[in-house]
Amino acid sequence: MKLRALIAGLSAVALAFTAGCGGDDGDDTKDVEVFTWWADGSEKAGLDALVAEFNKQHPDLNFVNGAVAGGAGSNAKNVLASRLQQQDPPSTFQAHAGAELLDYIEANQIQDISALYEEYGWNDVFPKDLIELLTVDGKIYSVPSNVHRANVVWANPEVLKKANIGEEPAKDLDEFIDQLEKLKKAGVDTPLSIATDWTQVHLLETVLIADLGPEKYIGLWDGSTKWDGPEVRKAIDHYATLLSYTNTDRQNLDWPDATKMVIDGKAAFNIMGDWAEAAFQEADKEWGKDYITYPVPGTDGVFDFLADSFTLPVGAKNEEGTKAWLQTVGSAEGQKAFNIKKGSIPARTDANPDDYGEYQKTAIESYKNDTIVPSLAHGAAASVKWSTAITEAVSSFSANKDKAKLIDALVKAAEDNQKKQ
Amino acid sequence: MFTRIRSWGPPVLLIAPTLILLGIFVYGLIGAGVWTSLTDNVRGQTTGTVGLENYENLFNDDTFVYSLRNVAMYTGAFVAGTLFFGFLWAWLLERGARGEGIFRAVYLFPMAVSFVASGVVWRWLLNSNTGEQASGLNRLLDMVGLGFLQGQWWTHEGWGILAIAMPAIWQLSGYVMALFLAGFRGIPEELREAARVDGATEWQLYRHVLFPQLSPVALSAVIIIGHMSLKVFDLIMAVAGQTNYTTQVPGTQMWLKYTSGEWAEAAAIGTVLLLVVAVLIVPYLISTYRAERRR
Structure with missing residues (x-):
């Protein structure tokens, strides 16, 4: 008797499971699930503003927030990988524009959306350099929503005064290193502040751009520049010297800690992407007075870019809804709503600078005129696998300061990447 | 026929759900994991098996070999540290320290904190700045005049991993203490009295009477701490x-x-x-199985 009850119970549970799996597979859904890692702070505020614009442009569709928080996106990427694996893609997902998309393209998980670029005239409003970097075999797979600049020096003029250094930027890395030496002699313990692994990769990439120039730097990623050539060796020398002027507790810190050292006057310089602007704003600092910014010495006229973008996954439910979302993301209104809140700049070049803050105006200006190169530390230049291998090599260098070993590891990382393709 | 089913049917039915769940979610998935390791699976895309190529790559990878060396050092330090402190505290309490209940709670309490929570604090404590800008432990050492002890902690290439063992030892020593304390309590008072009557010194009493009685406890502690240590992840993250x-x-x-x-x-x-964990656990399981058979 009891046994029969048990079996009945078990089958009820089993039924419930199958019913659960079979639910909501309808094709005529109005839901658009947008998968991001924008879960709090200025990123959440930006997303909210973008959603408001989306609801205005497409009142018949229903936005569903699929944000996964934590780990600067690495949690979200792992969740996404398993969802794509199980053929259960969201309507659209956030991904760094550029090489990070290659993994998805190779696995045939996202669709070509060049047609949308034609339809909405995006080929004319996004800069040519950017379109070139986004194009893979003549196809474009994502719409950039916002752009950040990575090669920015943030400096505290008060601290610079201690070593009689003016507010004009150094003209190249050698002069920059002289300045660091002067600061050290003037009693500044940390002339250049830096934080954990990826911020070191970030510094290395700007040094590479400075020593190689934009063309050869881009060549590193398509195989036309050698990783053990004389320019790279010179860059590694510069990088090692720069690292010797940084705080010894770098591995213990994350980027806000390093940026805060400049805000608090404990360090003179910090090299960080322009999301640091939000940290200066939060501390009520005034651009041009309490802090100054300029491109990393040697990279003037180069815009080291990274961008978030949205995709059209293969097998997305409600493909029309996804296209509507992409249209809003690419529209002038959508980009304005999002970027003013997030503190980045729009990927479109037809933005009105007057809508943005003081620092952002300079970024918009350079974005329009400078050569655009892809950032390594932020997924634009190399696949996730490649940039992880480089990050591990740079982290190892932070502990052992072995230049030869670093170059070997960089060469090997590039070779491994070639092998896969 | 029917009576036989009646005799073994209900027990089988009772363990069937756990057997099925374990079969699928533990052993099935172990099988799937091993199978995946023999393929060229990249992000779910695979073209077939590649034999032991992945393992070859791993053991030719300096970083992976370094990580194995690290986990071996970490396990050594973690096991030795928790056994030492755990035994020391248990011994002190067992000798009738006053306020035993309070001390027991104090030592056991760190175990209730998650590795992630304590890790965040230890991240700050183990700041690698020295001298003027020191903070955390280095600052403390400086303040009490032990500045020469300041270190790079976990950022040192050779010994860094041992710094991670510090929080782990701090957290798990209390647990090992509880194990030993239970061990001590399990030794009948008569044994000690008999030894004393026979004229054993205190050291001989420990060496020949108490330690042999405690060795199964020590073995359990080594196994439990050892397998936790080999799988370390959250603390380091x-x-x-x-x-x-x-x-x-x-x-x-x-x-x-x-x-x-x-x-x-x-x-x-x-x-x-x-496999590494199995090397540690399987002999232990076999020996306890044999011990139970003998009983």
Whole structure:
């Protein structure tokens, strides 16, 4: 008797499971699930503003927030990988524009959306350099929503005064290193502040751009520049010297800690992407007075870019809804709503600078005129696998300061990447 | 026929749900993991098996070998440290220290804190700045005049991993103490009295009467702490982060490989880890099984 009850119970549970799996597979859904890692702070505020614009442009569709928080996106990427694996893609997902998309393209998980670029005239409003970097075999797979600049020096003029250094930027890395030496002699313990692994990769990439120039730097990623050539060796020398002027507790810190050292006057310089602007704003600092910014010495006229973008996954439910979302993301209104809140700049070049803050105006200006190169530390230049291998090599260098070993590891990382393709 | 089913049917039915669940979610998935490690699976895309190539790659990879060395050092320090402090505290309490209940709670309490929570605090305590800008432990050492003890902690390439063992020892020593305390309590008072009557010195009493009685407890402690230690992941993620070189262990390597899409290599690391833990656990299981049979 009891046994029969048990079996009945078990089958009820089993039924419930199958019913659960079979639910909501309808094709005529109005839901658009947008998968991001924008879960709090200025990123959440930006997303909210973008959603408001989306609801205005497409009142018949229903936005569903699929944000996964934590780990600067690495949690979200792992969740996404398993969802794509199980053929259960969201309507659209956030991904760094550029090489990070290659993994998805190779696995045939996202669709070509060049047609949308034609339809909405995006080929004319996004800069040519950017379109070139986004194009893979003549196809474009994502719409950039916002752009950040990575090669920015943030400096505290008060601290610079201690070593009689003016507010004009150094003209190249050698002069920059002289300045660091002067600061050290003037009693500044940390002339250049830096934080954990990826911020070191970030510094290395700007040094590479400075020593190689934009063309050869881009060549590193398509195989036309050698990783053990004389320019790279010179860059590694510069990088090692720069690292010797940084705080010894770098591995213990994350980027806000390093940026805060400049805000608090404990360090003179910090090299960080322009999301640091939000940290200066939060501390009520005034651009041009309490802090100054300029491109990393040697990279003037180069815009080291990274961008978030949205995709059209293969097998997305409600493909029309996804296209509507992409249209809003690419529209002038959508980009304005999002970027003013997030503190980045729009990927479109037809933005009105007057809508943005003081620092952002300079970024918009350079974005329009400078050569655009892809950032390594932020997924634009190399696949996730490649940039992880480089990050591990740079982290190892932070502990052992072995230049030869670093170059070997960089060469090997590039070779491994070639092998896969 | 029917009576036989009646006799073994109900027990089988009763254990069937757990057997099925374990079969699928533990042994089935172990099988799937091992299988994945033999393929060229990248982000779920695979073209077939590649034999032991992933394992070859792993053992030719300096970073992975370094991570194995790290986990071996970490396990040594972690096991030795917790056994030492655990035994010391248990011994002190057993000798009738006043306020035993309070001390027991005080020592056992760190175990209630998660590795992630304590890791965040230890990340700050183990700041590697020295001299003027020192903070955390280095600052403390400086203040009490032990400045020469300041160190790089976990950022040191050779010994860094031992710094991670410090929070782990701090957290688990109380647990080992509880194990030993239970061991001490399990030894009948008559045994000690008999030894004393026979004229044993205090040392002889410990050496020949108490230690042999405590050795099964010590073995359990080694097994429990040892297998926890080999699988270390959360503590390192909280203290040092995933890509930090000096604290790489197989757990973090597996996560990194998985994140960068190398699912097959990640599975291979998981399999290596399983084998290493098995080397520790299986002999223990066999010996307890034999001991139970003998009884």
